[in-house]
Amino acid sequence: SVLLEANQRIEPLQGEFSEITVRIPVGMELIKLEGTRYREHRIESQDQSLVRVLFDTDNRTAASPIDLKWLLRNRIPPDQSKIQIGGFEVEKGRIQSGIVVVRVTGAYRVQRLETQDRNVVRESLAGLDRMTNPSVPGASDPSNIVGVYRVLEQPFQLVLELKKIDAYVSAEQPQYVAHFSGNSLELEATYVLQVARGTVDNFVLDWPEWKKAGWSIDGCHVRRISDREDENSDLQYDITLDSSEKDAVEVQPAEPVSGHIQIRLVAHRPIESGVQGAQIQFPELRNASSDKGVLVATLADNLDFDSKPAGTTTIRPLDPPRISSELLAEKQDHRRMAYQLNNFRSGLNIRTTVKPPSLSVESTTVVRSSERGLNLEQSLSYSISYQRFSQLMVWVPTSWIESCEYRLSTGEELRPVLTQTTEAGYQQVRLPLEKTRSGNFQLQLRAQIDESELSRSSELQILLARPSEERLSRSRLQTQNLGGIDFSVDDDLWTLESGSDNVPFWTSPTVASQVRARVKLFPDTPTSGIVVSRAFIQTTVDGVGQEYHAGTFLLRGVRGKIRITLPEGSELARTRVRNTEISAASIPDLKNTYEVSLPSLIGAGSEGEMVMECDFTHKRQFGTGFFHSVDSKLVSFGAGESWREVVWELILPPDENLFRSPKQLNPLYRWKLNGPLFTRVNSSDTESLLKWVGAVSQDRPNLNPEGWNKYVMSRFGSVPAVQFVTIRRHLIIAVGAGCSLFFTVLLMNFPVMRHVLVFWVVGTLIATLSLWYPEPVILFLQPALIGFALGLLSSIGQLWWRRRSKPQIEGKTSAIFWRSSIAAPSRERATAPPSSVQPSTSLRGSAPVGHSGLQS
Known part of the structure; x- marks a missing residue:
């Protein structure tokens, strides 16, 4: 349609008037007319283009101008491309002129037909600024103005030709969300497209035989989406859905659409489970078709799903993507699968099967020590298939009821509801869930066994919680941080095993609701049973036999006192806990044993965990030989101590090298080319190791001298006494280079040594030694290569000198x-005198x- 908005000013040259007659454009419909002193208007019955305008005579002013505002509309037939603009001619008007502004808001291109115009000339857009009386409609917003024309006199005629711009539509791959229930299939298809130019009047979804397949359309929405947050950024279009065709669905918006568009179609169809299968086809947008799509399928709790491509369709499993879908948000708790669809016009063959519900539960109980006795932390791991639970029913020992805590692994705390059902030593508890659950999740229970109960008898019977469904498939019991407590299981239903980290645990393949255990306390040695989770030992050895050992330990199970036993011949330098130095008291009856009392402000952390630093020195007499031996041993924290992971760093002077690492330790360094030679490079530096062990401060004396050699080694579990063998650097060079130079001299002076068998024997010997002693071989091999090169240079120089002396x-x-x-x-020799000289x-x-x- 063409909407004509006109501002007209009429000025009387002389006299007064109470009415005028104006000819409006032919075929235009007058929508609205208003102005100064305007009273009413009448359209002539004989000529619909003549409008008689009547003015109010009571408030007239002589020679004052009259302003009228016209609003007209003309509907253009689809087969018509020409628009003729004219009119607004005032009868008996002497001087009549004006301005015509052409504004296009649709996807049209406007072209002027000059040969059919009359009394009209083109005006520049800048000329609008000079036209203040009357004001030109829309002159303040020149964004959609395509032409400005000046009317010289009446009657005038302006002929324009409209050409519709073909829309350029690009679309993302369509997204389909399908929910399968026992007897129906719900489908939500979403299409996101961009209309870059022009407009689109309708959208067509190709859907082969959708009515025959039993699909019913529940709704369709077309909206314009934008990243802006203003209220007009998203626009919902009114649409008309034409579903009369059997292979397509036509979506007709009430007005042409452009920009960023989203189309969402919701439909459903019946489907039977357990039969041979059914073929489903997906609607495809004809305006911007795509060979690829994404399918996200959600399943009812009791369904199993199987899909196979049909025809030329290919599918590939995907991780479920994030899709903005109302259906997916509604079914967010259901199982889901995602597929990449390629050439999906043929659809998929799907089959659903109703499965019986299944449930399995595994129990894991961790026993820890605390200040009041033992903490029991039990986790019931549920594995639920083909059903959903809105509540959990658990048999809980009656001794747990008052102090037990219930929560899920996600952190959700559950409020227990006690039922009237009880049995020997147990109370049934109902735990309502905030939302229904399926799949895998954990229920965590926490209880306490008082120390008074532990001290009564060495035998302890521990009752464990169990699910009411009696689907407990496996039980596991393990201990952690049992400071001052010796705990062992004495029950035929439980079997002792060992994990990958050498931590013992007990398992029971049956429904084990109780454990018979033996418990022993250490009242006279409060530091017994300490667990050293992590330990970082730094040993610095100088050239005169002085050793400085600095240990940082992450301890668990500490109760208030720590007892430390140093290696024989060592002297304690300092002890620190949480960056605070603490004095250690020597125990007279025990040699090299000290006791550290922890102040209340420092005390152990959560579950008796703390970081302690212990430094001690040791003096030994080094021999005068080339090899030196450093014997080291860990400190002891009392009876029942347990070590998990130990990292040892050996620091040597620049002229001292580690000959070979102890067999008890695993090297944490690797050989790396550094310039012309290979050197040992640690995988972790001192700073990162201190952070790993949890040290608060990193200021240690005499442990980081510049240019000194550092070697890092580790071990899982306790480390027995170890021996580090070191060697002087000049001995390495002398032995390696000397042997190689001697071998090179033999090669050059004795040809028999240049036989290939000699080289084979030497190579085999070196390879064999590197299997048992790789580090010494690499140490000696590098100067040996240098010696061999020197021998070759010497031989080459000797050959060159011999040639010059010929x-x-x-x-x-x-x-x-x-x-x-x-x-x-011979005849002459016979006759010649004997004394004659030749x-x-x-x-x-x-x-x-x-x-x-x-x-x-």
Whole structure:
């Protein structure tokens, strides 16, 4: 349609008037008319284009102008492309002029047909600023103005041709969300497209035989989406749905759409479970088709789902993507699967099967020590398939009822409801859930056994919670941080096993609701049973035999006192807890044993966990040989101590190298090329290891000298006494390079040593030694290569000198001058005197071959 908005000013040249007659454009419908002194208007019955406008005569002013505002509309037939603009001619008007502004808001291109115009000239857009009386409608917003024309006189005629712009539509891959229940399938199809230019009047969804398949459309929505947050950014279009065709669905918005558009179609169809299967096809947007799509399928709790591509369709499983879907939000708690669809016009063959519900529960109980006795933390791991639970029913020991805490692994705390059902030593508890649950989740229960009960008898019977469904498939019991308590299981239903971290635990394949255990307290040694979770030992050895050992320990099970036993011959330097230095009292009856009392402000952390630093020194007499031995041993924290992971760092002077690491420790360094030589590089530096063990401060004396050699090693579990063997650097160079140089001299002076068998024997010997002693072989091999290179250079120099010492060349040819003795014939030797001397003979090579002169 064409909407014509006109502002008209009429000025009387002389006299007064109470009415005027205006001719409006032919075919236009007058929608609204208003103005100054306007009273009413009448359309002539004989000529619908003539409008008689009446004015109020009571408030008239002589020679005052009259402003009228016109609003007209004309509907253009689809087959018509020309628009003729004219009119607003005032009868008996002497001077009539004006301005016509053409504004396009739809997807049209406007072209002027100048040959059919009359009394109209084109005006520049800048000319609108000069047209203040009357004001031009919409001149303040020139964004959609495509033409400005000046009317010279009446009657005038402006003819424009409209050409619709073809829309350019690009679309993302469609997203389909399908929910399968026992007897129906719900489908939500979402299409996101961009109309870059022009507008779209309707959308067509190709859906082969959708009515025959039993689909029913529940709704369809078309809206414009935007990233802006203003209220007009999202626009919902009124639509008309045409579902008369059997293979397509047409969506007709009430007005042309453009920009970023989202189309959402919701439908459902019946489906039977357990039969051979059914084929489902997905609606495809014809305006911007895509060969790829995403399908997210959600299933009812009791269904199993199987899908196979049909025809040319191919599918690939995906991780469920994040999709904005009302159906997916409604079914968010259900099982879901995602697929990438390719060439999905043929659809999928699907089959659903109703499955019986299944439930299995595994129990894991952790026993920890506390200040009041033992803490029991039991986790019931539920695995629920093909059903949902809105509540949990659990048999809880009556001794737990008052102090037991119930929560899920997600942190949700559950409020117990006691039922009237009881049995020997147990009370049934109902735990309502905030939302229904299926799949895998954990129920955590916490209870306490007082120390008074532990001290009554060495035998302890521990009751455990169990699910009311009696589906407990496996039970597991393990201990952690049992400071001052010796705990063991004495029950035929439980079997002792060992995990990957060498931590013992007990398992029961049956429904074990109780455990018979033996418990022993250590009242006289309060520090017994300490667990060293992590330990970082730094040993610094100087060149005169002084050793400084700095240990950082992450301890668990500490109750208030720590007893430390140092290796024999050691002296305690300092002890610190949480960056605060604490004095240690020596125990007279126990050699090298100290006791540290923890102040209340420092005390142990959660579950008796704390970080302690203990430094001690040791003096030993180094020998004068090239090899040195460093014997080291860990400190002891009393009876029943348990070590988990130990990292040891050995720090040596620059001229001292580690010959080989102890067999009890695993190296945490690797050989790396550093310039021309290979050196050992640690995988972790000192700073990161201190953070790993939990040290608060990192200021340790005499432990980080510049240029010193550092070697990091580790071990799981307790470390027995270890021996570090070191060697002086000049010995490495002397032995390695000397042996290699000696071998090179033998090769150059004795040809028999250059036999291939000799090289094979030497190579085999080196390879064999590297299997048992890799570090010493690498240490000696590097200077050996240098010695071998020096020997080769020496041999090359000797050969070069021998060539220079040979007789010089004479003449231009390659002949050589020399003197030699030539024996006389046998007859002459027989007659010659015995004392006669044979004459010398010279052979000059400068003579031609075959013509050598023989002189005597």
